[in-house]
Structure formats: structure tokens, C-alpha cells
Amino acid sequence: MNDNKNKLVTLSYIVLMVILIVILNSTRNNSGTQHGETGQNIDPAAYKEAVEPNAQTTKMEYLNQVLENIATTDNRPVKKSAADDGENPFAAKISSDIAIAKLIQGNIKFAKGESTYPNLDLERRLLAATESQAAYAFATVLSCSDSRVPVEAIFDAGVMDIFVVRVAGNVCDVDERASIEYGLTHVNTPVLVVMGHTQCGAVTAVTHAIQGRDEIESNLLELVDNIQPAVKKAIELNPDVKGDDIIPIATEENVWTSIEDLFIRSPVTRELVTKGYVKVVGAVYDIGTGNINWLSEEKPLDILAKVEASPEKAGITSCHTEEKHHGNAVKEEKIEGAEESAVKEDSVSAEESTVKDDGATDEESAVKENGAADETPEATEEDNDQKETPQAAEPVTDKA
Secondary structure (H helix, E strand, C coil), X not given: CHHHHHHHHHHHHHHHHHHHHHHHHHHXXXXXXXXXXXXXXXXXXXXXXXXXXXXXXXXXXXXXXXXHHHHHCCCCCCCCCHHHCCCCCCCCCCCHXXXXXXXXXXXXXXXXXXXXXXCCCHHHHHHHHHCCHHHCCCEEEEECCCXXXXXXXXXXXXXXXXXXXXXXXXXXXXXXXXXXXXXHHCCCCCEXXXXXXXXXXXXXXXXXXXXXXXXXXXXXXXXXXXXXXXXHHHHHHCCCCCHHHHHHHHHHHHHHHHHHHHHHHCHHHHHHHHCCXXXXXXXXXXXXXXXXXXXXXXXXXHHHHHHHCCCCCCCCCHHHHHHHHHCHHHHHHHHHHHHHHHHHHHHHHHHHHHHHHHHHHHHHHHHHHHCHHHHCHHHHHHHHHHHHHHHHHHHHHHHC
């Protein structure tokens, strides 16, 4: 009887085990079916976005909101003064603050490796061939020629977005100032960025030369002479900083020097900034991280105030005023007219002087040959008068 009982218990265990196995297999099949349906109906990227929110996306949404907030508080002047015909050439462009915000936003995307590469398609290129860049470009950037500083890429910008001026050491000499003025007055960009960068070769070369560690080639001297004041000032203000440690400080100082050089020699830029149509900002790009260190927006205004009080600042000439109101044709006509007038006056003076000189020489020769110089006082007096005439005309001949 005990044997029967044991057999019954064993059989019961077996039945329970079979039931458990069936239940487990059924559960696994259902789970696999559900996962399979999920993979078929939901895009993996969308599923990941739903399950794991992207922090960078949230940050970009915040930046877009910042742009909208800036747009609602745009204090850009609507009109210019009556003397400027009451028209604002920047009225159709975004304000300086919005332009700066777009540059900041683009750089964040670039530094994070999430560039969108805008305005590089065929449609944009065809647009560039038929439309004026003045209707699209929103910033002028003065930067270094260094191949590690690809300006449009740094700001995640494309065709007709940025008017770029590049030169070694991002100096601001004659050609650079002229290019910047074109970007501001013809392309009508509401912001100018003067951007240096880390490990700048030009700043490094000047620093080493001043420290007596290296020499600069002859042709480069003309280029880097604008950088020398910045390096010397950085060394003077930081006597405890030695060797290459002074280079980052000199790099930033070089940005301020370029801005000051621009203000001193560009009355048009001073006027645009004073009226609030344009903002000038300084920046330093880190070639390693891709990030831009945006410098104080107040410092350019302090530099402008200093320049306005300086007697060395350049003024607007009459030709420039004519160019501003009536275009280049008026300026060129005035210059050509003045040159033609000067040439005519000098030619007439030279011819008169030559005729007098030749006449006096012929008469003198005749008098000497006939021996009348000593015998006839009247001839001598005429001769003296004729000699004085070319002497009085000599300064005109030299001038010609």
C-alpha cells in the first residue's frame, strides 16, 4: 500500500513539472511575439528618443526659445536721422543680438558634433547666383587664415550666411578695414566678430621675436607689426607670466588691438556702432574643443569711447561723404576731375617755363656771340630781366 502511495506522489510531481514547463514556454512565446511586433512597428531611433530623451535636443529647444525672446525685445532703431534721408539700411536684416545668438547657437552644434550643414544645397547655390548676398548674410567675421579655423563650419553656416575676412593673425590693416567696411555698408551685416584662436602662429612668432627667441622673415614684418603692440601690452600687464604662457593673453589682447585699429581708421564703422545698427564683438576660438570664448561686449564700446576722444582718429573726408550719399561714381568723378585739373595746370606751367628758358638761352647766346653784352647796357638789362624770369618759374617746374 505504501508502494502505491509513493507511486501516486511521484506521478503528481511529474504532472506538476509538465504543467510548469508548458506555462513557461507559453510565456516566452508571448514575450517574443510582443518584442517582434515592437521592432516591426516602431522605428528604433524614435523608440530610443521616446525612452531616452536627448539632452542636446532639450538644450537646442532652450536656445531656440532664447532666440524668440531676443526677437521680442529687439531695440534696434527703426529709422536713421533726418540727415541720412530717414532710411535704415539694416531694416530688412535681423538685429545684432539675434545675429550673435545665431552664431552662438551654430557654434554649440559644431562643438557637439551635431552640425546641420545648412544652406549648402543646389537651391542655395542657384539663389546665390541670382540674388544679392546683402539680403541674406547676417554677420561679418574677421579671423585668422589658419587652416584649423574654418569659419563657416565653426558657426554651422553655409552659402550667403557670413561675410568672411581672413588674414594671418586676424590683424586689421588697410585691406582688412576696407573689406570690413564693405561687409557692413554694402552687405549690411548687423554684427562684426573679430575672432582670434588658440595656438595662433602669428601671435606666437611675434611673442618669440620680442622675447629674443626667434626672428621674423622680412615679408612677415609688414604683416605682424600690428600684433607687436598687443604682445608688448600683454607682457607689460602680466610681468609674472613667462615664456609661452603669455601667448593666450597676447591672443586676446590682439583681438582688442584689431578692434581699436579698426575704430581709429574707420569712421564709417564708428558711426554704425554709435547709431546702434552694428555691434562689434570679440571672440577666441579653441582649435581643440571647437568652442568659442565670447569676450566682453562692453569692451568694444569702451575702446570706441577712447578712440572718439583721440585726436589721431580718422575723419570722414568730403569724398567719403559724397560716396556715402551718392555712391562710388561721384567719388571717382571728383578724384579724376581733380587729377585732370592738376595735370593740366602743371603741364601749362611746365610749358611756359620751358618756353621762357629756351627764349632766354637763345637770346643770351646771340648777345654773347655778337659781343654786345659789354657794349650795350640796354641789352644787358634785358638779359638780366630774362634771366630772372626762368628763376621765378623754377619752383613750378620742380612741382610738375
